[in-house]
Amino acid sequence: MSNWERLVWNQREILIKGLLVTIEVCLIAFAFAIVGGLILCLVRMYVRPLRPLAIALIEFFRATPIFVQLMWVAYVWPELFGWPNTFFTAGWLALGLQSSGYLAETFRAGIEAVPAGHREAGYSVGMSPFQVFRRIVLPETLLTVAPSIVNQFTVIVKSSTLISVITVPDLMLQALKLVHVWFEPIEILTATAAAYILFVFLVSAAGKALADFHRRRFGLAAA
Amino acid sequence: MSDALLEAINPAMFWEYRLVLMRGLAFNAYVFFSSASVALAVGLMAALLRVNRAWPFRWIGTLHVELFRNAPDYIMIVWVHFVLPLLLGKLLGQRIEWPPFVSAVVALGFVYSGYFAETFRAGIQSIPLGHLDAGRACGMSERQILWRIVLPQVVRRMLPEATNQFVSLFKATTIVSLIAVPDLMYQVSMVIQTEMRPLPLYTSAALTYFAVIYVVAGTLRLLSERWRNKIYA
Amino acid sequence: MVEVPAIRVVELRKSFGTLDVLRGVSFDVHRGNVVSMIGASGSGKSTLLRCINRLETPSAGEVYIDGEPMGARVGANGQSSARPLVEINRMRRDLGMVFQQFNLWPHMTVLGNVIEAPIRVRGMSRKDARALGEECLAQVHLSEKSSEYPARLSGGQQQRVAIARALAMRPKAMLFDEPTSSLDPELTDEVLSVMRELAGRGMTMIVVTHEMGFARDASDRVMFLHNGQIEEEGPPEQIFGAPRSERCRQFLSKYRQ
Numbered sequence: 001m002s003n004w005e006r007l008v009w010n011q012r013e014i015l016i017k018g019l020l021v022t023i024e025v026c027l028i029a030f031a032f033a034i035v036g037g038l039i040l041c042l043v044r045m046y047v048r049p050l051r052p053l054a055i056a057l058i059e060f061f062r063a064t065p066i067f068v069q070l071m072w073v074a075y076v077w078p079e080l081f082g083w084p085n086t087f088f089t090a091g092w093l094a095l096g097l098q099s100s101g102y103l104a105e106t107f108r109a110g111i112e113a114v115p116a117g118h119r120e121a122g123y124s125v126g127m128s129p130f131q132v133f134r135r136i137v138l139p140e141t142l143l144t145v146a147p148s149i150v151n152q153f154t155v156i157v158k159s160s161t162l163i164s165v166i167t168v169p170d171l172m173l174q175a176l177k178l179v180h181v182w183f184e185p186i187e188i189l190t191a192t193a194a195a196y197i198l199f200v201f202l203v204s205a206a207g208k209a210l211a212d213f214h215r216r217r218f219g220l221a222a223a
Numbered sequence: 224m225s226d227a228l229l230e231a232i233n234p235a236m237f238w239e240y241r242l243v244l245m246r247g248l249a250f251n252a253y254v255f256f257s258s259a260s261v262a263l264a265v266g267l268m269a270a271l272l273r274v275n276r277a278w279p280f281r282w283i284g285t286l287h288v289e290l291f292r293n294a295p296d297y298i299m300i301v302w303v304h305f306v307l308p309l310l311l312g313k314l315l316g317q318r319i320e321w322p323p324f325v326s327a328v329v330a331l332g333f334v335y336s337g338y339f340a341e342t343f344r345a346g347i348q349s350i351p352l353g354h355l356d357a358g359r360a361c362g363m364s365e366r367q368i369l370w371r372i373v374l375p376q377v378v379r380r381m382l383p384e385a386t387n388q389f390v391s392l393f394k395a396t397t398i399v400s401l402i403a404v405p406d407l408m409y410q411v412s413m414v415i416q417t418e419m420r421p422l423p424l425y426t427s428a429a430l431t432y433f434a435v436i437y438v439v440a441g442t443l444r445l446l447s448e449r450w451r452n453k454i455y456a
Numbered sequence: 457m458v459e460v461p462a463i464r465v466v467e468l469r470k471s472f473g474t475l476d477v478l479r480g481v482s483f484d485v486h487r488g489n490v491v492s493m494i495g496a497s498g499s500g501k502s503t504l505l506r507c508i509n510r511l512e513t514p515s516a517g518e519v520y521i522d523g524e525p526m527g528a529r530v531g532a533n534g535q536s537s538a539r540p541l542v543e544i545n546r547m548r549r550d551l552g553m554v555f556q557q558f559n560l561w562p563h564m565t566v567l568g569n570v571i572e573a574p575i576r577v578r579g580m581s582r583k584d585a586r587a588l589g590e591e592c593l594a595q596v597h598l599s600e601k602s603s604e605y606p607a608r609l610s611g612g613q614q615q616r617v618a619i620a621r622a623l624a625m626r627p628k629a630m631l632f633d634e635p636t637s638s639l640d641p642e643l644t645d646e647v648l649s650v651m652r653e654l655a656g657r658g659m660t661m662i663v664v665t666h667e668m669g670f671a672r673d674a675s676d677r678v679m680f681l682h683n684g685q686i687e688e689e690g691p692p693e694q695i696f697g698a699p700r701s702e703r704c705r706q707f708l709s710k711y712r713q
């Protein structure tokens with residue numbers, strides 16, 4: 001198996017560099033999506049005048065294919081808004097925007113799944129609406145949706161392969177570059193595919209374990 | 224910037240590029256229907272393996288699901304297009320090639336078969352065993368029970384989730400442009416290369432996809448919910 | 457000549473792994489008779505019914521329907537061999553079964569549920585099946601619901617549809633497995649009265665039930681099952697008036713109001 005050694009093992013530094021970029025982009029996009037999704041969800045549910053705007057954004061992010069959104073953010077936004085000014089930023093921004101649309105809906109489902117009785121129990125002991133939201137609704141929602149949030153991270157990782165198209169040097173791009181140098185795609189692409197599958201598998205296994213844990217510990221069904 | 228904004232939302236651009244947009248969209252639909260057929264057929268087989276009594280079958284079914292559900296579709300397309308022909312060629316001792324369209328359909332079909340398999344399985348397992356007993360007690364054969372009692376219920380139960388997966392699959396068809404399948408995104412990027420006007424072109428592509436997906440998905444969801452609610456009130 | 461019983465159960469045994477659920481059960485049910493089966497939960501009542509129409513395969517023993525063995529067929533040379541599933545399916549049609557959980561098929565209308573088997577299994581024309589289906593629905597007083605979906609009916613109505621579904625196969629006998637146990641008290645009566653009407657029309661029935669009122673005044677015989685065996689059996693007056701077995705007496709005392 002000298003091919004594997006020559007094409008994969010000896011190139012490990014390049015590939016690992018790419019993997020680190022992938023992880024970095026995904027984590028930034030993930031954090032952005034959680035915050036953005038929560039804001040979109042809260043605006044949609046509780047800020048009457050801005051509700052249509054929030055719904056429009058959520059639906060647009062969700063219904064537009066990630067690849068199209070990525071190209072749009074990378075090539076149109078700079079002309080429109082003068083930002084983002086690097087492809088790296090465009091990459092995590094596009095990934096984060098799409099996921100924020102999905103997470104907004106996840107959060108909403110979670111909030112709506114909190115039984116009315118839990119809220120009323122809070123009011124009945126004299127909590128204010130804000131306290132009820134902050135101390136009861138939000139924690140309960142985060143527990144029920146935590147597995148879905150983890151699942152959304154796997155979506156981000158899978159979609160992140162596309163940022164190679166706008167030349168962000170992630171694992172996918174490094175692998176494709178190596179293919180162009182050596183003209184021997186078998187080992188490089190197989191190893192890269194395996195790395196992605198393994199990574200996504202581990203993350204989603206963690207999500208499942210979390211869901212099981214929550215079910216056992218709190219009797220919560222995943223939203 | 225306001226000029227740019229105006230240009231971005233100018234409806235005339237849809238008209239200007241209507242041929243490109245329509246032709247591309249038709250090709251997306253073509254890729255979608257082809258890969259959805261593959262995904263449904265392979266997914267049903269994997270699901271039947273996963274509910275099988277014998278563990279080797281269950282194990283193969285699980286491997287299939289975990290492998291394809293966790294794979295990014297882009298790398299699968301690239302792999303099927305550049306690696307699979309080489310591997311098969313080595314195996315058969317001759318040069319093998321196929322058009323990018325085939326790679327796209329095979330890759331997307333298999334990736335989404337992983338998702339569909341899980342949906343099918345959940346549908347199958349959600350049917351109370353008593354419904355099968357009731358069929359047997361009436362003297363129905365196992366095949367009649369499968370076709371008349373199990374599958375119709377499976378289809379209805381999995382419909383909402385399957386709708387979501389069809390939508391995802393349709394969205395995934397946009398990346399086939401990356402191996403030069405002439406879909407909407409491909410057509411658009413070709414025009415951009417000659418005309419150097421990414422702003423109106425990408426914007427109209429995004430809005431076209433959005434409109435199509437939003438309307439079609441919304442209608443499908445509404446219909447499937449209605450159909451289901453009539454039965455599971 | 458002695459009459460052949462509609463259902464004859466001989467030394468029926470059934471175990472799941474190491475658990476012996478039925479430990480040698482024998483009895484006859486004559487044509488037009490109603491037999492009520494009572495006993496604690498877990499005593500094997502459901503298993504007994506399911507073995508009779510072979511939803512479960514008995515570990516030993518045999519069931520005869522009108523003198524014909526369910527599990528084996530006797531060839532011309534007098535040798536018996538296992539009955540293939542196709543034939544078991546054919547014989548099953550003669551035994552209607554009604555389940556505790558109704559088990560109506562939710563994707564078919566009420567009439568669709570009733571005529572499914574006549575069409576698919578008996579090969580009846582759609583038109584004849586519809587006529588038959590309407591007739592069976594009339595017998596359970598649900599003619600006006602024939603085009604509803606099951607989910608829109610109350611539990612009592614659903615169970616009556618299930619009875620109509622069994623009737624549509626024109627069975628020689630009917631098996632009821634706790635038909636009212638998942639119904640609210642106010643809904644049990646409509647189901648029980650349909651069953652009484654059936655009995656009045658001469659249907660042969662085995663009824664597993666916890667409705668002691670029904671067992672007492674609608675059945676010809678009552679059997680008390682305990683631990684996979686018939687602990688006591690006899691006419692209702694004897695079982696409810698002067699049970700001989702201590703266990704039976706204890707069991708019944710829980711049902712005295």
Ligand SMILES: Nc1ncnc2c1ncn2[C@@H]1O[C@H](COP(=O)(O)OP(=O)(O)O)[C@@H](O)[C@H]1O
Pocket residue numbers: 472475477495496497498499500501502503504
């Ligand atoms: N398919 C099965 N596999 C294993 N055990 C079973 C099965 N069906 C029934 N049993 C066991 O057989 C016993 C009798 O069950 P059942 O006939 O349902 O009792 P009853 O209807 O009198 O309540 C119970 O202990 C039950 O757990």
Ligand SMILES: [Mg+2]
Pocket residue numbers: 501502503633634
């Ligand atoms: Mg029972």
